[in-house]
Amino acid sequence: MSRTKKVLEALLFAAPEPVSADKLSAILSTEQAVSVREVRLHLAELAAQYDEEQRSIALEKVSGGRWAFRTRKEFAPFIQQLHKEKSPAKLSRAASEVLAIVAYRQPLSRADIDKLRGVDSSAPLASLLERKLVQTTNRSRPALYATTRQFLLDFGIDDLADLPFHEKLSPALK
Amino acid sequence: MLFPKLQEVAIDNFTGSLDVLLQLAKQSEIPIEGVTLANMTSQLVKELLDKDDEIDVGAEILAQTATLLLIKSRSLLPVLSDPSELLPEALPAKELMQHVVDYVHFRAVGEDLAQKEEQNAGRYYRLLREKQSGAGELRVDHLALSDLVDFVERVLQKQASSGPSVLFPEIWTVAEAQERIKLDLATESNIPLERYFCTDKERAEMIVLLLAILELMKLQLVRVINEALVSA
Numbered sequence: 372m373s374r375t376k377k378v379l380e381a382l383l384f385a386a387p388e389p390v391s392a393d394k395l396s397a398i399l400s401t402e403q404a405v406s407v408r409e410v411r412l413h414l415a416e417l418a419a420q421y422d423e424e425q426r427s428i429a430l431e432k433v434s435g436g437r438w439a440f441r442t443r444k445e446f447a448p449f450i451q452q453l454h455k456e457k458s459p460a461k462l463s464r465a466a467s468e469v470l471a472i473v474a475y476r477q478p479l480s481r482a483d484i485d486k487l488r489g490v491d492s493s494a495p496l497a498s499l500l501e502r503k504l505v506q507t508t509n510r511s512r513p514a515l516y517a518t519t520r521q522f523l524l525d526f527g528i529d530d531l532a533d534l535p536f537h538e539k540l541s542p543a544l545k
Numbered sequence: 546m547l548f549p550k551l552q553e554v555a556i557d558n559f560t561g562s563l564d565v566l567l568q569l570a571k572q573s574e575i576p577i578e579g580v581t582l583a584n585m586t587s588q589l590v591k592e593l594l595d596k597d598d599e600i601d602v603g604a605e606i607l608a609q610t611a612t613l614l615l616i617k618s619r620s621l622l623p624v625l626s627d628p629s630e631l632l633p634e635a636l637p638a639k640e641l642m643q644h645v646v647d648y649v650h651f652r653a654v655g656e657d658l659a660q661k662e663e664q665n666a667g668r669y670y671r672l673l674r675e676k677q678s679g680a681g682e683l684r685v686d687h688l689a690l691s692d693l694v695d696f697v698e699r700v701l702q703k704q705a706s707s708g709p710s711v712l713f714p715e716i717w718t719v720a721e722a723q724e725r726i727k728l729d730l731a732t733e734s735n736i737p738l739e740r741y742f743c744t745d746k747e748r749a750e751m752i753v754l755l756l757a758i759l760e761l762m763k764l765q766l767v768r769v770i771n772e773a774l775v776s777a
Binding site: 389433439440441442443444446447448450451461462464467468469470471472474475481487488489493496497500501506507510514524525526527528534 | 644647648651652654655656657658659661662663664665666667668669670718720721723724725728729
């Protein structure tokens with residue numbers, strides 16, 4: 372493994388949050404100039420290496436084009452024991468609908484969500500707030516809701532533009 | 546327009562009138578606007594009877610039925626002769642169609658998100674776990690329950706003497722109030738409690754804020770301190 376890849380591996384292992392190729396390039400360049408494009412190539416190779424070796428962790432591009440290590444799903448029960456946490460409950464259909472509405476129309480109020488769904492959305496919205504998938508963006512009335520970075524991370528979404536039907540929606544829906 | 550008689554549909558995970566409307570139209574292969582109000586309401590009444598022990602759901606169904614009555618009654622209004630007089634709200638069929646199209650899109654995206662959630666569940670990041678300062682402490686130092694009760698009584702008395710109040714259509718939920726306080730704390734580490742209980746606030750809002758603060762204290766996300774005792 373090249374020194375550049377080793378440094379990248381060390382940086383991503385120690386990073387408290389996903390890191391962008393731009394930032395990795397800037398850090399690497401303190402020793403020797405490495406372009407962002409080169410960093411991306413190295414990261415892709417490193418990710419492929421982890422896959423080939425069937426390691427328990429994978430290197431992946433996550434939200435906002437940033438990179439991070441993630442454990443593979445099969446090891447979840449053990450990690451949950453380590454963290455003494457229960458497997459999180461699956462989102463209800465209503466909560467998924469509300470999340471989709473917030474993702475496309477953010478920021479918007481609860482009344483807007485209720486109008487779109489034709490039904491009261493307080494309960495699903497509260498569950499999304501509790502799971503930190505949505506947050507309020509203002510301090511005045513009415514509260515406006517938007518998705519969080521946690522939402523992108525938890526759902527493995529690189530960008531909101533990657534959501535399905537995005538290109539088909541009318542401008543008013545975006 | 547003649548409306549066909551539709552058969553009753555079984556709906557799993559009932560989530561609203563739009564669900565019923567979609568199911569009726571889909572099952573009978575007719576345009577959305579062809580679904581009769583009678584079919585809609587009978588379906589909703591069935592749901593209502595099935596859920597006779599769930600007051601909230603029953604209230605929702607009644608509200609939805611009222612909404613559908615409004616939409617349908619609008620559709621029965623005569624079309625104006627001058628097209629320039631047509632306002633968006635005077636085009637119920639178009640409005641209803643757009644509403645349903647939007648809803649179908651969002652429901653599809655919701656299903657896609659549920660799949661993504663399934664794919665990504667149980668996959669952990671190599672991230673440092675966020676440590677909350679003071680975790681494990683009760684966070685009620687220098688504060689007795691009687692202090693909080695005294696404080697609430699004081700602010701409510703002040704609020705009662707500040708004159709007639711105005712009712713707002715939107716009321717904060719406890720979850721919203723918690724988010725609001727967390728937003729404030731992201732920019733300010735110390736906030737005087739009085740700020741959330743000033744006289745321009747409604748009594749209901751103050752109670753919601755108090756519940757939110759208590760919940761945040763329970764979750765050890767905020768600490769409430771009686772400064773008089775701390776400095777003593």
